[in-house]
Amino acid sequence: MVSKKIAVFASGSGSNFEAIAKALQDGKIQNAEISLLVTDKEGVFALDRAKKFGIESKTFVLKNFEDKVAYEKAILEALAEKEIDFIVLAGYMKLIGETLLSEYEGRMINIHPSVLPAFKGKDAIAMALDYGVRYTGVTVHWVDSGMDTGQIIDQDVVRVEKDDTYETLAEKIHKVEHVLYPRVINEVVNKNAE
Numbered sequence: 001m002v003s004k005k006i007a008v009f010a011s012g013s014g015s016n017f018e019a020i021a022k023a024l025q026d027g028k029i030q031n032a033e034i035s036l037l038v039t040d041k042e043g044v045f046a047l048d049r050a051k052k053f054g055i056e057s058k059t060f061v062l063k064n065f066e067d068k069v070a071y072e073k074a075i076l077e078a079l080a081e082k083e084i085d086f087i088v089l090a091g092y093m094k095l096i097g098e099t100l101l102s103e104y105e106g107r108m109i110n111i112h113p114s115v116l117p118a119f120k121g122k123d124a125i126a127m128a129l130d131y132g133v134r135y136t137g138v139t140v141h142w143v144d145s146g147m148d149t150g151q152i153i154d155q156d157v158v159r160v161e162k163d164d165t166y167e168t169l170a171e172k173i174h175k176v177e178h179v180l181y182p183r184v185i186n187e188v189v190n191k192n193a194e
């Protein structure tokens, strides 16, 4: 079967990027490869992780472009060069604009650290903790023009204990993310390949 070419987009640590790269190595995601890591910041740890896996990366800093359209057009060019089939957002902290969406809608997914539709947007883990919910979790969804509003593909829950801090809860959530995201990517990529 033809291998699907994935671009992962990240803005920071890239622990999800690494979990996906590892799952590909271990054969837990089949018929796919990460052909490119895209970041919107220089010097982020995700770039070091890409190096470790021998995966090419490219950084696009919005302020170096005339506007968001030009920024996304430059990203699109890089994706076209690599013949990218599928975009996986993994901690990419920018809203996707029309330029990228018009080309990749239906071929772009995101992971969010809450059980959507609860706690959309930035700082979902802190919001859940502040609110005092006893369960929060993780959602993988299709990307549309809204903030964390696309159709849900799968979710998993995480229990919030009374003594959880931001750090302990974030750690539990990341652990769940690192299992859920590779599993969903494998399903979605192979469904599209049928």
Ligand code: GRF
Pocket: 010, 011, 012, 013, 014, 015, 016, 017, 090, 091, 092, 111, 112, 113, 174, 177
């Ligand atoms: C994850 O919690 C993800 O759900 C959110 O951003 C975080 C990225 O973490 N969208 P990492 O960079 O993959 O470690």
